[in-house]
Amino acid sequence: MHADHATTGAIMGEPISGGMPATTDATEGHDAAAAADGAARPLVGVREEPLSVDEVLAAVTHPRVGGVVTFLGVVRNHDDGKGVDGLDYSAHPTATDALTRLVQATLRRDGVVTVAAVHRTGHLDVGDLAVVLAVGAEHRGEAFEACRALIDDLKAEVPIWKHQLFDDGSDEWVGTP
Template identity: 55%
Template structure:
């Protein structure tokens, strides 16, 4: 008998982690969204982080991301924990590294679940844990000549 997904505690038969990457190439919202499509999911939450022109009251001139070699393994660990703690049908997360400009996509994550409340909660946990636990660091240069590292 095929597994059903009528109850929030059911788990999908296949690995719900569909896409994980740390890339030095532009990110695609469409790729992330498509990766989490699942016929048993009634809700999909997508978060996209973009490079903004200011931070902490200062104007940003340039921004770059770098990462530790373990970043993708840590991203997988974070994703597996989210998939274990929520009724995730599909999950995707990609983060950009390298030099970015204002408006570039820095990170995109998406989660699909049976219901919207679960999808929102799982997506929130995924981005929060990614930012807190995955060794990716942001280097910002400001228009006044100062700079800072974030997450290092």
């Protein structure tokens, strides 16, 4: 169950409810976050490659956005008084679909215009970005509330598991069922 089921790829465009493949390249046809019809297109990804804050910020750029709130999850060097050397993240094959559902729900919140959410899998060292989220809304309050809810829901609902590697040679799985 703890085998590395890392899902790579990202989704940008139509809602996933129709079964869009999880390996769609997020940058494919991506000149701006707005679609030809003016609607915002979300960026969603669960991938092994290092995450790009610039990519996420570009995805939430839209003329209707008056405030953007970001969340950067960074691998820290400690947890519960123990030194951390690194983390290994594993994702269930449905992780991208679960994250997409959360992004779509966030887009339905009042005032929210654009959303981007990307989570990394594989081995990460201290200081690496594990998750990058951004919410663009008409006003800052809506963006702050939506981004906070998105990270809380991601941690509770998306099947991504963290294997902590401690500096004393021990390890611990976090977020497993």
